[in-house]
Amino acid sequence: MHGSMLLRFVLITSAIVLQLASSNVIIQKVEEKVENECNLSENLINEIRGYKNVVLKITDQILNGKFKGEVHKSLQTFTDKFGSRMAGSDSLEKSIDYMEALLKNEGLENVHTEEAKVPHWIRGYESATLVLPRKAKIGLLGLGTSVGTPQGGIIADVVAVRTFDELRKLPDSKVKGKIVVFAPEWEGYGATSNYRKSGASEASKKGAIAALIRSATPFSIGSPHTGSQTYDQGVRKIPAACITVEDAEMIWRMYNEGETVQIHLEMDDYNLEQVTSRNTVSELQGSKSPNKSVVILSGHLDSWDVGVGAMDDGGGAFISWKAVKFLKDMGLRPKRTIRSILWTAEEYGYYGAKAYEREHKKNEAEEFNFLIESDTGTFDPVGLAFTGNKEAECIFREILSLMIPLNATQFDTPASAPDLSVWINRGFPGASLLNKNDKYFWFHHTQGDSMLVEDPGSLDRGVALFASTAYIIADLSIDIPKVIKN
Amino acid sequence: MHGSMLLRFVLITSAIVLQLASSNVIIQKVEEKVENECNLSENLINEIRGYKNVVLKITDQILNGKFKGEVHKSLQTFTDKFGSRMAGSDSLEKSIDYMEALLKNEGLENVHTEEAKVPHWIRGYESATLVLPRKAKIGLLGLGTSVGTPQGGIIADVVAVRTFDELRKLPDSKVKGKIVVFAPEWEGYGATSNYRKSGASEASKKGAIAALIRSATPFSIGSPHTGSQTYDQGVRKIPAACITVEDAEMIWRMYNEGETVQIHLEMDDYNLEQVTSRNTVSELQGSKSPNKSVVILSGHLDSWDVGVGAMDDGGGAFISWKAVKFLKDMGLRPKRTIRSILWTAEEYGYYGAKAYEREHKKNEAEEFNFLIESDTGTFDPVGLAFTGNKEAECIFREILSLMIPLNATQFDTPASAPDLSVWINRGFPGASLLNKNDKYFWFHHTQGDSMLVEDPGSLDRGVALFASTAYIIADLSIDIPKVIKN
Numbered sequence: 028m029h030g031s032m033l034l035r036f037v038l039i040t041s042a043i044v045l046q047l048a049s050s051n052v053i054i055q056k057v058e059e060k061v062e063n064e065c066n067l068s069e070n071l072i073n074e075i076r077g078y079k080n081v082v083l084k085i086t087d088q089i090l091n092g093k094f095k096g097e098v099h100k101s102l103q104t105f106t107d108k109f110g111s112r113m114a115g116s117d118s119l120e121k122s123i124d125y126m127e128a129l130l131k132n133e134g135l136e137n138v139h140t141e142e143a144k145v146p147h148w149i150r151g152y153e154s155a156t157l158v159l160p161r162k163a164k165i166g167l168l169g170l171g172t173s174v175g176t177p178q179g180g181i182i183a184d185v186v187a188v189r190t191f192d193e194l195r196k197l198p199d200s201k202v203k204g205k206i207v208v209f210a211p212e213w214e215g216y217g218a219t220s221n222y223r224k225s226g227a228s229e230a231s232k233k234g235a236i237a238a239l240i241r242s243a244t245p246f247s248i249g250s251p252h253t254g255s256q257t258y259d260q261g262v263r264k265i266p267a268a269c270i271t272v273e274d275a276e277m278i279w280r281m282y283n284e285g286e287t288v289q290i291h292l293e294m295d296d297y298n299l300e301q302v303t304s305r306n307t308v309s310e311l312q313g314s315k316s317p318n319k320s321v322v323i324l325s326g327h328l329d330s331w332d333v334g335v336g337a338m339d340d341g342g343g344a345f346i347s348w349k350a351v352k353f354l355k356d357m358g359l360r361p362k363r364t365i366r367s368i369l370w371t372a373e374e375y376g377y378y379g380a381k382a383y384e385r386e387h388k389k390n391e392a393e394e395f396n397f398l399i400e401s402d403t404g405t406f407d408p409v410g411l412a413f414t415g416n417k418e419a420e421c422i423f424r425e426i427l428s429l430m431i432p433l434n435a436t437q438f439d440t441p442a443s444a445p446d447l448s449v450w451i452n453r454g455f456p457g458a459s460l461l462n463k464n465d466k467y468f469w470f471h472h473t474q475g476d477s478m479l480v481e482d483p484g485s486l487d488r489g490v491a492l493f494a495s496t497a498y499i500i501a502d503l504s505i506d507i508p509k510v511i512k513n
Numbered sequence: 514m515h516g517s518m519l520l521r522f523v524l525i526t527s528a529i530v531l532q533l534a535s536s537n538v539i540i541q542k543v544e545e546k547v548e549n550e551c552n553l554s555e556n557l558i559n560e561i562r563g564y565k566n567v568v569l570k571i572t573d574q575i576l577n578g579k580f581k582g583e584v585h586k587s588l589q590t591f592t593d594k595f596g597s598r599m600a601g602s603d604s605l606e607k608s609i610d611y612m613e614a615l616l617k618n619e620g621l622e623n624v625h626t627e628e629a630k631v632p633h634w635i636r637g638y639e640s641a642t643l644v645l646p647r648k649a650k651i652g653l654l655g656l657g658t659s660v661g662t663p664q665g666g667i668i669a670d671v672v673a674v675r676t677f678d679e680l681r682k683l684p685d686s687k688v689k690g691k692i693v694v695f696a697p698e699w700e701g702y703g704a705t706s707n708y709r710k711s712g713a714s715e716a717s718k719k720g721a722i723a724a725l726i727r728s729a730t731p732f733s734i735g736s737p738h739t740g741s742q743t744y745d746q747g748v749r750k751i752p753a754a755c756i757t758v759e760d761a762e763m764i765w766r767m768y769n770e771g772e773t774v775q776i777h778l779e780m781d782d783y784n785l786e787q788v789t790s791r792n793t794v795s796e797l798q799g800s801k802s803p804n805k806s807v808v809i810l811s812g813h814l815d816s817w818d819v820g821v822g823a824m825d826d827g828g829g830a831f832i833s834w835k836a837v838k839f840l841k842d843m844g845l846r847p848k849r850t851i852r853s854i855l856w857t858a859e860e861y862g863y864y865g866a867k868a869y870e871r872e873h874k875k876n877e878a879e880e881f882n883f884l885i886e887s888d889t890g891t892f893d894p895v896g897l898a899f900t901g902n903k904e905a906e907c908i909f910r911e912i913l914s915l916m917i918p919l920n921a922t923q924f925d926t927p928a929s930a931p932d933l934s935v936w937i938n939r940g941f942p943g944a945s946l947l948n949k950n951d952k953y954f955w956f957h958h959t960q961g962d963s964m965l966v967e968d969p970g971s972l973d974r975g976v977a978l979f980a981s982t983a984y985i986i987a988d989l990s991i992d993i994p995k996v997i998k999n
Contacts, residue, residue: 103766107763107766107767107770108646108647109647110647111649118647160594161594161595161596161604163596163597166960247734247961247965248733248734248736248959248960248961249736249819249820249959249960249961249962249963250734250735250736250960250961271960272965273820273960273961273963273964273965276963276964276965277593277821277963277964280589280593281593284593333735334735334759335763469734470734473734473735474652474734474735474736474757474759475733475735475736475759477735477759477762477763478759478762478763479733479758479759479762
């Protein structure tokens with residue numbers, strides 16, 4: 028995922044899960060409180076509880092039947108075939124062609140793509156060498172949209188800081204012409220990744236000629252992490268890269284010991300004109316209202332250019348479309364349409380989702396009933412995170428309580444859904460996968476984002492949770508309530 | 514460490530620690546059994562137990578007094594200053610000069626170095642690219658002593674196997690001219706690192722032109738591991754490198770799916786003539802017999818050329834000499850000499866220790882009383898592993914039982930001491946640090962071997978354990994019994 032504050036909530040959830048595991052008392056209290064606050068009609072409650080056997084059937088067929096292990100196998104074939112899929116790359120477009128053909132072949136309905144303009148950034152040769160106080164290679168990855176250095180690179184002294192505040196307090200003369208090394212402490216992804224996102228701009232404002240930023244992770248095996256960054260309006264664009272936690276900490280120490288720290292940085296990275304990419308759409312069309320009150324299941328197909336994007340977000344994309352396929356194969360066609368969307372260019376900032384939003388704006392209130400996403404890992408699922416109004420929450424909690432066979436009844440709020448934020452932030456109700464993703468940022472945007480992270484059983488449970496939830500919402504007698512802001 | 518089967522024992526130990534933590538019954542049983550088998554005189558038992566207060570004093574001064582945190586600080590200064598220290602490198606020799614001066618400056622006695630011839634291998638530009646079935650960078654690190662490719666590299670089809678057996682069963686015609694990719698499952702360091710050590714030789718015997726081997730680790734974040742390898746007598750020397758677990762697994766799958774897998778491999782690595790390096794010796798000389806029945810505390814100063822060798826084996830080297838220094842500073846001079854040795858060129862196969870053995874061979878039985886080493890990490894210590902005869906073990910267990918203030922009374926056998934194996938395998942009694950090193954191989958021989966792995970409190974407890982144990986053994990009324998084989 029690209030997201031900013033999304034994972035804060037997921038981490039909080041992990042804490043809650045632990046708490047719950049050790050105390051039934053707390054579970055009961057939460058449930059009582061919810062029931063007291065909700066005023067769902069007995070009819071609706073009974074209607075929802077009537078789906079208990081559907082959940083059992085879906086769960087059984089996916090966990091124990093012919094679908095067992097299929098998501099993992101299919102995802103492995105896909106990632107082995109295409110590897111990384113960065114926006115703007117041939118690899119991504121070929122993988123979209125492949126998915127469109129595959130979805131048709133697998134019998135999904137209304138399979139098509141919808142266009143979106145996306146960034147086209149090229150990572151060239153990248154190298155950083157510590158020149159003083161001693162020679163050493165520095166592990167780095169340039170950041171998406173970063174400009175390059177002049178050919179042959181730049182050699183400059185370093186100014187190392189832990190925070191933006193520290194940098195701002197330095198006289199400009201101390202930063203001018205230098206390479207700023209940001210070595211922020213790990214304070215969660217939201218806080219620490221701000222240095223990746225804005226480090227170059229903040230350094231440039233002080234006259235620096237490049238920014239090297241600690242990778243946004245709590246744990247490292249000499250592994251640099253890439254990601255997106257943005258130049259503020261009007262600042263001189265300077266090269267920006269993430270370096271390993273190990274190197275950031277060491278350089279920070281050297282600088283603070285009073286050493287002259289000098290780095291030779293070479294980055295042949297550059298930006299090209301935007302290109303056209305595509306969101307990939309497929310459906311199980313509703314028996315009663317195929318074109319309105321659609322339930323969306325989604326993940327993004329693009330990735331960074333390191334690793335193979337199995338975790339971010341191959342797993343999320345694949346449980347989304349496989350849920351739709353499995354429902355169809357099981358003959359479970361709900362009243363409303365369930366639509367799988369495989370977003371493009373999430374990593375640069377939801378380019379695919381934003382284009383889709385613009386195209387579908389006119390009738391969006393009628394078109395979208397409920398939106399679901401997985402983009403924070405597909406480790407073992409524990410439940411769903413939700414955003415929506417009180418009434419919607421009451422209905423959602425009733426549905427979630429049916430996920431006992433999957434051991435995935437955990438509720439959290441708000442949803443962590445970067446692509447869907449373009450709707451959810453305006454009042455559309457939605458949900459995201461809650462999973463045991465405490466190691467998510469270890470692999471995030473690194474060479475380590477591989478199939479080794481993905482477990483067949485966890486993917487089966489994830490897809491069963493998505494299929495069950497989407498089916499019930501798409502089949503209910505009522506839409507999920509919403510109040511849309513514009 | 515360089516070692517082969519050493520870590521098997523350490524891993525077993527971890528299991529025992531867990532068991533002990535949850536069951537006092539087991540602890541009691543183990544103790545009873547030992548007491549029944551031992552026939553130490555009451556005098557000797559009382560003498561050993563008389564050191565209880567010395568252990569308390571050493572522990573208190575190191576954990577709570579002026580020495581607190583000193584090992585970590587000193588090790589950090591050292592690794593920041595010199596970085597990696599590969600045998601044959603200027604960096605290693607400069608670090609030895611620095612250590613010799615530092616040890617003198619810190620007041621250690623008889624500080625000097627002793628020469629050893631060591632390998633001199635150069636890592637040049639290294640690159641591997643998957644060419645077919647699709648283009649992708651492969652993460653790799655050439656292996657110590659590997660020859661390079663011709664300039665411009667080689668492009669060849671891949672044969673991928675999980676085991677040596679699989680390779681041997683293939684007709685030579687299927688391997689000739691190919692690059693063999695070994696993708697062994699992780700079965701512990703001893704078993705899996707055999708593919709690193711012998712992969713090139715085995716592949717060469719079948720006519721292969723290069724060998725790429727899964728890194729010897731159970732866990733990876735896209736991190737290649739280096740290490741030593743050896744060419745069997747008479748085989749054609751072919752380039753050998755470790756690739757990441759992620760890439761090894763993926764290539765193995767592609768090959769087994771029937772894809773033509775092709776790799777472009779370029780390695781500008783080469784071997785030079787051996788050069789002279791040095792073991793670094795310092796002492797706290799015994800009050801009664803300074804030149805015989807010496808107790809050795811040791812670790813190795815060399816490292817691979819990735820990371821900074823903080824874990825392998827900076828921590829082990831530093832707790833060894835700091836233990837001697839702290840004893841001196843505390844005014845605790847034992848009857849016999851305690852000698853710290855910082856070995857050179859362990860990583861290529863104990864070159865420093867072997868040279869030292871040859872030089873000291875003549876009177877070795879008189880010269881060496883007991884040998885201690887740390888080369889499997891300096892994580893939180895839990896005890897000591899031991900090798901020696903039954904009588905020696907009984908004495909050692911009595912001493913170890915005094916380490917309650919350090920919570921480090923765990924006994925295991927045999928010792929995991931690669932450098933000392935040249936003596937211990939011939940009957941000299943010795944010990945090694947047992948520590949919570951379950952993540953040791955995650956960082957081993959990678960860019961992740963950094964100060965982030967080292968914890969000040971763990972180093973304090975490790976140095977206190979080394980100082981206490983060495984002091985008691987060096988001060989006892991008797992030598993540790995031994996029967997030497999030649």
